[in-house]
Amino acid sequence: METRTEISSLGEFGLIQRINKGIRPTLPDTVRGIGDDAAVIDLGEEFGLLTTDMFLEGIHFDLTFFPLKHLGYKIIAAGISDIAAMNGIPRQVTINLALSNRFSVEAVDELYEGMKLACKDFNVDLVGGDTTSSRSGLIISVSAFGKVKKEKIAYRNTAQPNDLLCVTGDLGGAYMGLQLLEREKQVFMANPNMQPELDGKDYVIQRQLRPEARMDVVYELEEAGVIPTSMIDLSDGLASDLLHICAQSGVGAVIFEERLPIDEQTYLAASELNIGAATAALNGGEDYELLFTVSQSAYELIKNNPKITFIGYITDKKGEVELHTKGDSRVPLTAQGWNA
DSSP: OOOOOOGGGTHHHHHHHHHHHTOOOOSTTEEEOTTSSSEEEEOSSEEEEEEEEEEEBTTTBOTTTOOHHHHHHHHHHHHHHHHHTTTOEEEEEEEEEEEOTTOOHHHHHHHHHHHHHHHHHHTOEEEEEEEEEOSSSOEEEEEEEEEEEGGGOOOSSOOOTTOEEEEESOSSHHHHHHHHHHHHHHHHHHOTTSOOOOTTOHHHHHHHHSOOOOHHHHHHHHHHTOOOSEEEEOSSOHHHHHHHHHHHHTOEEEEEGGGOOOOHHHHHHHHHTTOOHHHHHHHOOOOOOEEEEEOGGGHHHHTTOTTEEEEEEEESSTTOEEEEOTTSOEEEOOOOOOOO
16 A cells, blocks of 8 residues: 655655755756755856746735735745845746636736836846636746856855854844734624724735835845855745755854844734744744845945844854844744745
8 A cells, every 4th residue: 555645744845855856957057956046047158047936825825905916016026036035136027827717807907017016126027927717716926037147146055154144124024914914804804894903004014915025135235245155035934044044054053133133013013913023033934035144254345234134143063053042042943934
């Protein structure tokens, strides 16, 4: 009798590792396949970057509170963020769309309005895709193509001991925005006459519904003459994504709780919902910020950039990834991020 292993016993990352075991690139221009934010292809003078993401209704988004225009924008931003995480410049995107019959032509127009706006903001072309019918709501996948100069590419597996750990923007906002939206959905379902209580929470709601890919920081790093020694985008949560960098680079890390950049609205929402703000920053997903390492010599070049926070450093203690708490103790970091 054939044995049956449940996918849930492996989890998303375990499944990816299992798939990757049996796949080995054979073409000379395939520089890197599974295992980073984007695949890397040798184009001669430059590297090409290719990435894809899939979003399923009921798993990755809830149309009860997610405007279609915002959703279109977010899906493009997610694809662009993967290119940014390789220190690359995005060029083209394609969209695959599966629709059930409850969606009207006007709804599709609204979705693509958001996509077109994102394409304009990130200076990319939407160049095609595929459409089909669906029996289970809305399914969207985005593929993004970009380029990077060979000497400027940033991988996940190249962090070095004594490198400084940096993060862009602030953390935990998207997670707190989702928690507030979920709470208001439950209130509405119990009593449709209740008005949503979201006043003063615009920022965290926006972080969930309309995130930005941090191409601005990619351009600013280039202007400063800084090439990250490693980089990843924060889609699964800081703890989970830092563990990816450390595992693939064969290093450890220490991050300081007091250095975690957390917006005031995120603190207020966390307090209201009785969630630790640091927990949201470490384990909340979908911030689409960049986590990267730089050599110590780069510190002077970017220390005054208000979009970048230094949160820790890389160690030579392989597998030891620790949080230095405000109480002056060190606790091992575990990945409790998103597992869709």
